[in-house]
Amino acid sequence: MGFAVRVLLQFVRRHSTLEKIRNIGIIAHIDAGKTTTTERMLYYAGKTNRIGNVDHGDTITDFLPQERSRGITIQSAAISFDWRNRGKINLIDTPGHADFSFEVIRALKVLDGCVTIFDAVAGVEAQTEKVWKMSQKIPKICFINKMDREGAGFSRTVKEIIMKLNTRVALVNIPYFSLDPQTKEQTFEGVIDVINKKLIKWNMDDPDSVNVVDIDPIKDSTLYNQLFKARESLIETLSEFDDNLVEIFLEDANGDYLELSSSVINKTLRNLTLNNDIAPILCGASFKNIGVQPLLDAVVDYLPSPIETRLPDINKKDYVMKFDHSKGLMINNNGSMSVSLAFKVITDPIRGLMVFVRVYSGTLKNGYNVFNTTTKRPFKIGKLVRMNADVPEEINHLNTGEIGVLTGSSINGNVSTGDTIISHSIKKDGLKSFKKNEELTLKINPIDVPEPVFTVTVEPKSLGNKDSMEKALKRLVIEDPSLRVTVDEETGQTLLSGMGELHLEIAGDKLVNTLGAQVELGKVTVSYKEIINETTSVEDYSDEIGYKFSISLEPLDSSVNDISNKSNNETWYPLGSDNNYLIMEKSHKYDLEREWLLQLTYDSIVNSIISSSIVAFQKGGKISNFPLHSCAVRVNGNWEVPLDVEKPNEILVITRNMITKSLNKLATSQYSMLQPIMSLNVDVKPSDMGVVVRDLTSDHDAVILSIDDRDSTEKSEDNLFFNKIAEKQYVPDDVTLNLMKTSNVNESSKHVKAEAPLRKMISYNKKLRSLTQGRGDFQMYFEKMERVTPDHLKEIVDDL
Numbered sequence: 001m002g003f004a005v006r007v008l009l010q011f012v013r014r015h016s017t018l019e020k021i022r023n024i025g026i027i028a029h030i031d032a033g034k035t036t037t038t039e040r041m042l043y044y045a046g047k048t049n050r051i052g053n054v055d056h057g058d059t060i061t062d063f064l065p066q067e068r069s070r071g072i073t074i075q076s077a078a079i080s081f082d083w084r085n086r087g088k089i090n091l092i093d094t095p096g097h098a099d100f101s102f103e104v105i106r107a108l109k110v111l112d113g114c115v116t117i118f119d120a121v122a123g124v125e126a127q128t129e130k131v132w133k134m135s136q137k138i139p140k141i142c143f144i145n146k147m148d149r150e151g152a153g154f155s156r157t158v159k160e161i162i163m164k165l166n167t168r169v170a171l172v173n174i175p176y177f178s179l180d181p182q183t184k185e186q187t188f189e190g191v192i193d194v195i196n197k198k199l200i201k202w203n204m205d206d207p208d209s210v211n212v213v214d215i216d217p218i219k220d221s222t223l224y225n226q227l228f229k230a231r232e233s234l235i236e237t238l239s240e241f242d243d244n245l246v247e248i249f250l251e252d253a254n255g256d257y258l259e260l261s262s263s264v265i266n267k268t269l270r271n272l273t274l275n276n277d278i279a280p281i282l283c284g285a286s287f288k289n290i291g292v293q294p295l296l297d298a299v300v301d302y303l304p305s306p307i308e309t310r311l312p313d314i315n316k317k318d319y320v321m322k323f324d325h326s327k328g329l330m331i332n333n334n335g336s337m338s339v340s341l342a343f344k345v346i347t348d349p350i351r352g353l354m355v356f357v358r359v360y361s362g363t364l365k366n367g368y369n370v371f372n373t374t375t376k377r378p379f380k381i382g383k384l385v386r387m388n389a390d391v392p393e394e395i396n397h398l399n400t401g402e403i404g405v406l407t408g409s410s411i412n413g414n415v416s417t418g419d420t421i422i423s424h425s426i427k428k429d430g431l432k433s434f435k436k437n438e439e440l441t442l443k444i445n446p447i448d449v450p451e452p453v454f455t456v457t458v459e460p461k462s463l464g465n466k467d468s469m470e471k472a473l474k475r476l477v478i479e480d481p482s483l484r485v486t487v488d489e490e491t492g493q494t495l496l497s498g499m500g501e502l503h504l505e506i507a508g509d510k511l512v513n514t515l516g517a518q519v520e521l522g523k524v525t526v527s528y529k530e531i532i533n534e535t536t537s538v539e540d541y542s543d544e545i546g547y548k549f550s551i552s553l554e555p556l557d558s559s560v561n562d563i564s565n566k567s568n569n570e571t572w573y574p575l576g577s578d579n580n581y582l583i584m585e586k587s588h589k590y591d592l593e594r595e596w597l598l599q600l601t602y603d604s605i606v607n608s609i610i611s612s613s614i615v616a617f618q619k620g621g622k623i624s625n626f627p628l629h630s631c632a633v634r635v636n637g638n639w640e641v642p643l644d645v646e647k648p649n650e651i652l653v654i655t656r657n658m659i660t661k662s663l664n665k666l667a668t669s670q671y672s673m674l675q676p677i678m679s680l681n682v683d684v685k686p687s688d689m690g691v692v693v694r695d696l697t698s699d700h701d702a703v704i705l706s707i708d709d710r711d712s713t714e715k716s717e718d719n720l721f722f723n724k725i726a727e728k729q730y731v732p733d734d735v736t737l738n739l740m741k742t743s744n745v746n747e748s749s750k751h752v753k754a755e756a757p758l759r760k761m762i763s764y765n766k767k768l769r770s771l772t773q774g775r776g777d778f779q780m781y782f783e784k785m786e787r788v789t790p791d792h793l794k795e796i797v798d799d800l
């Protein structure tokens, strides 16, 4: 074979492989059926030959002992599989419980598309609304699952999707029920494929049997009618966005909704999904093995490949990024630079540390020297693997757009979640060709870590266990950065903070049972914070060595969302995640002209002030030593550092003392305590509503914001557009739902939205269960930090 032919073949192979890759996530509210659906996907893709069941604790993706015993997903699991030679799918099954939201956040960072799962009985639930918002820029497919359950409402859920999630939709398939003429019972058995005009039926006793049949316009007139109306509605919706489709419809299909070819519909629907204009909807019952194969087809048909996805968010604003059909993403026109993001770290009992990475550009190769631009340290890749279902497959390289895992001892201590890894795609030691201040400082902007709101004390069982406790805690935080470990300077106690009670309970379980730490955990308490009420006077410092600083502290009223467009005369740097900032006023002395005279770079001086500010703020305020929140350290531009200083140690000490001194000068009355306020979403049966609402307002200091029927969606001005869209959207009758209503079995639930202080919500789960005989459900999210009123302050301080 000639050289030119070989090059051409390589190009074609690479191009088609890239186009086939789908990096997708499964997202939804707890219990919607994410893990069950993933398990079926693996089975139908031929990756497993038995179907695991979450209720038996033997699924592939829920492999942690805590996941298997509790039947819930705690950490997201990434697996790869091929779908009928059409797509190479890298899938991340994410947890649905709000306490593990960080797992969803970090998965979304590296995903190109999502499958959102809905429980057909529960409809659009609170956590689904949250993750939908979090994944706003990511193309999504909807799968209405659990269609086999009593009270399943496909059409009701479609309307809720439009109105609550404010999205346009396209029905790719609609449910098919078979009617028992004797009992009049409707059984969900399959779907009507609206695009290919077929009826697809599954046999519940045999997961491998699928029957695809034509729909006879005479014999199956009801189904045929539904197919016609669904196709008409689909084509009308697509036509609103695509004039070209209208032309083809009128000219090639003679204006006949059933004649327009499925390939034309699919092409338009793909473009509109990639553009986030429309979310395709499919339905099924994963537990009964119904509807999963069409869902996998839809993943390939409508979700983006790595060359059709959004560009990563990087720190080099001047670097041009573009997609090349054969090379994938090109950053700064550099075809030999490989850029990857570490998005997850786990410790496997057999394989040790495993770091999940997404390769954004170039190729990551086994045995190559790489550079971690976050830690600024090089290391060597020991072993690369791809997770094939739960079996790791050793590979030599990971191409652009792929997701894989780094393992082996060389990664220990060298990579954490959120780190960017740079390497040369072709030369093993090619790092030398990258410039120290250019490519080797390139970072994919970090993953946002949410603020922890609950805290628990962790004590070693005996003094001899202290070292192993610290090691285990370190491991825990490496795997889950939404946990935070701090030491109370006053008491010397080690504190573990997390997103919720369940989060801390699982972390404690892991510490003791997986990491073997001999520790005891205390009572769960709220993570309070303190804020200063007024700006301090300016603290000046100067000495004979040549250091000079002027520093003041100021409270920040609300959360600072965007620091990029602050005044030109100052630069804002975040100090950890408590809405604290360092403000460096513009220095006339330390401009570029002068900077070369300094031994220390401007960046390292700023980094030292950041470190000292974080330490000083962690020591806490005067009310009860709680860490400071929403405070800024302002450094006057008139500072000086001796030109010959090479290490920043003195800057650290001087600035930390200055901040501490400023804080100490304030009286206790000049501090306020902040407490977390949570937003609550409570679902209850109408008969339980009175008692639940009374209890919330009297015992939990809750403010009720709204009470809605499941069936009625809020009709605010903003929603008028989507309400009209929902009205216009064709949906078939919800046959089982209508039956349920006449027999009055289904008591449609009420949805209560409220806000309450977190300190009043500890153990609310148990309380709600006892008030509602286990029928109530609730989710709680951090909303804001709020000043504690003086009358409550005493109550809280006395309770500490």
Ligand SMILES: Nc1nc2c(ncn2[C@@H]2O[C@H](COP(=O)(O)OP(=O)(O)OP(=O)(O)O)[C@@H](O)[C@H]2O)c(=O)[nH]1
Residues within 6 Å of the ligand: 028, 029, 030, 031, 032, 033, 034, 035, 036, 037, 054, 055, 071, 072, 073, 074, 094, 095, 096, 097, 145, 146, 147, 148, 149, 284, 285, 286, 287, 288
């Ligand atoms: N009837 C019925 N039950 C289902 C279906 N799919 C899932 N389930 C059940 O719903 C429960 C939750 O399923 P999971 O797959 O664990 O749900 P999940 O969304 O992964 O849950 P988390 O990961 O914990 O958020 C289990 O008891 C499943 O057996 C379905 O199609 N029909």
